Amino acid sequence: MQKRIFLFTLLISISLWSQDQEKVYNDTLEQLNCMLKDSCQLSFKKAVMSVENAYYNNVLDTVGFNFEIKRLTSFTKSMVKHIKLKYQGKDSLKVKKYAALFSVVTDTIPIVDKNGVMYEYIPYVYDFEDIWGLKNWDSMFVSKLLETGKGNCHSMPYLYKILAEEIGTDAHLSIAPNHIYIKHRNEIDGWYNTELTSGIFPNDAWLMASGYIHLDAITNKMYMEALSDKQSIAMCIIDLAQGYNKVFPDNDGEFVMKACQVALQYYPHYINGRILQAETKKKVFEKEVKKDFDVFTKEVYEDDFLRLQFLEIQHEYVSIHESGYRRMPEEMYMDWLNSLKEERKKYENKKITNPDKSN
Template structure:
C-alpha cells in the first residue's frame, strides 16, 4: 500500500512550496557549478522532496538505496560461481547483472522474507494525473514505476556498487546504456526487462538520424547531465503544484540553467519554449510583445533544428505495448 504525503496545495501553503522549490534549485545549482559535489542520488531526492514541501527524509531515502545496493552485492557474490562471462571486465559486468537480477526477479532473503521485483506501472505512466507517479520515492514504496523512476533507481544503485551504467534518452523515455568487452555497447530496457539493440530502438522509438546527430537522443549522459534531468523535473513539479502561469518565472530560471549545462536536453528546450509561448500570448498587445515573440521563435527554431518531432501520446502507448509483446514473443520462442 502506498503511503505518500498529500500532493494538494492550499492557498496558505503557497509560500512554503515556493521556499521549498527555491531551496532545491539553489542546491542543484551549486552541484552544477561545482560548489557542491555532483550526486545523482541527492539530486533525485531534492527534486522529489520539494514537491512535498521538504517533508521527506533524506536519511530514510538514502538508507533504502544503500540496502538495495547491499542486496545486489550479496546477489553478485552468491552468483559469481555460476557467471559464465569470462572477459577481463567480468567483475564490472557481474555488478550490473546483479542489479538487473534484483530488479527483475523476487529475491529471497530467508525466513520467509522476499524482496519483490520492480515492475512497470502502466497506470498514468506519464504522471499526467499524479506527478508522484514519476518518483523514485513512490517506486521504493510500491515496487511499481515507469521509464523515469526505474532507470533512475538502477542508476543510483549502480553508482553505489560501482557498476558502469549510463542513462540515455529516447522520445518520452529514459533507458540505460552499458558496455562490456565481449559485446561492446548494449542497452538495458527496464520497461520490458530486455536488452534491445540500437537498431530496434531507432525503428520502434520514433528516433530519426537527425535527432541522433544533434545529440538529443541515444547518447550517454554525464554525471552533470544527470543532475540537469533532476533540475527540469524540479521545474515540472513546481508547475504541477502551482499551475503554469504562476510557475513560469521558475520554469524559465530552471531551464536557462539546465541548457547552460546541457544545451541538447530536449525536455528543457520544450519546457522553456512552452513557457515563452505563454509569455508571448499574454503580452501580444503590449510594448514588449515583439521581444517576447523573438524569444519564443528562437526557442522553437532551436528545437526544430535538432530534428525533433513530437511523438503522439498514443504512439508512445503503442510503443510500450510493442515492447511488452516483443518480450513475450521472445520468451515463447526460447
C-alpha cells in the same frame, strides 16, 4: 465575524505555506547548481531526493527513502558475490555489478533466510496508470516506486542509477522519445542498452523502430547518447522545474526559466529542457498579450517588444523541430513498449542475454 477571522487566518496560512515552498524550490535549485559547479559533492541520489522533497514541500520521508536505498544496496552487493558469469573480460567485476542491478530491479529472486526458509524477492513492475505523470506528478517519483513497487520509464532508470552509484559503479541514463533507459559498456561487447520497463537488453533497432527517432535527432545528440553524471543532474533540474509548474500553475515563469538556463548550460540538447523553456516563454508572452491587448491582434505585432518576443519563440520551436524532435502519442508509445515483449527475439541483444551469462 468569527467566520471572517477564520478565513483571513486560513489565507495567511496558505500564503506562508506557499512562500515556504518557494524557498524550498529555490534552495533545491541552488543545491543542484552547486553540484554542477563542482562546489558540492555530486550525488544523483541526493539530487533525486531533493527534487521530490521540494514537490512535497520538505515533508518527504527521507529517512524511509534512505532506508530503502540502503536495503536495496545491501541486497545488490550480496547478489554480486553470488552471480557467476561466462563473461571473461578484465572488467568482469563491473559486469557482475551490472547483472546484479538488473536482477534487483527486474527479476523475481528466490531467497533462503538464515533459518532455511525460502521466499521470493518481488521485483518492480511497470505501472500503466498515468505513465507520464499528467494526473499526478509524483507518479514519476522514485519514492513512489519504492513505496508501491510500481514505476515507469522515469522512476525505474533513476532508481537503477541511484543503486549503481551506491555500489560504486557507473550507469548512464539515455533518452529516447518520451522514454529513459540505461546504457552500459564493457570491454568485450562495447555499448549496450538495458531496458528496465520490459526487463530485456534491446538492440538499437528497437529504438529506431518507434518511427519517432529522426536521423537529425541522433546527429544532434538528442537521443541514444550515454549521458554523463552532470547531464543526469541537469535532467533533475528540469524535473524540479516541471514539479514547480505543477505546484504553482499560475507562476510568472521566472523560476522555471532560471532552472532551464542552468540545466541547458550543462546539457544544451536536452529536449525536455528546450521544450519547457520554449513553453515557458510562450506562456509569459501570452500573459503579456492578454494584459495589454486581451487577444492577439495586428496591434500586438506592431509592438516592438512583443514582436521580438514572438519571433524568438517562433525561432525556438522551429529550431526544436529542425533538431529532429517529434512527439510520440501515448498510444503509439505503449505499442512501442509492447513490441519488446511481442517481438523479443527480433530486438534482443543476443551478445548480452542468456548465452553469455549463467546465474
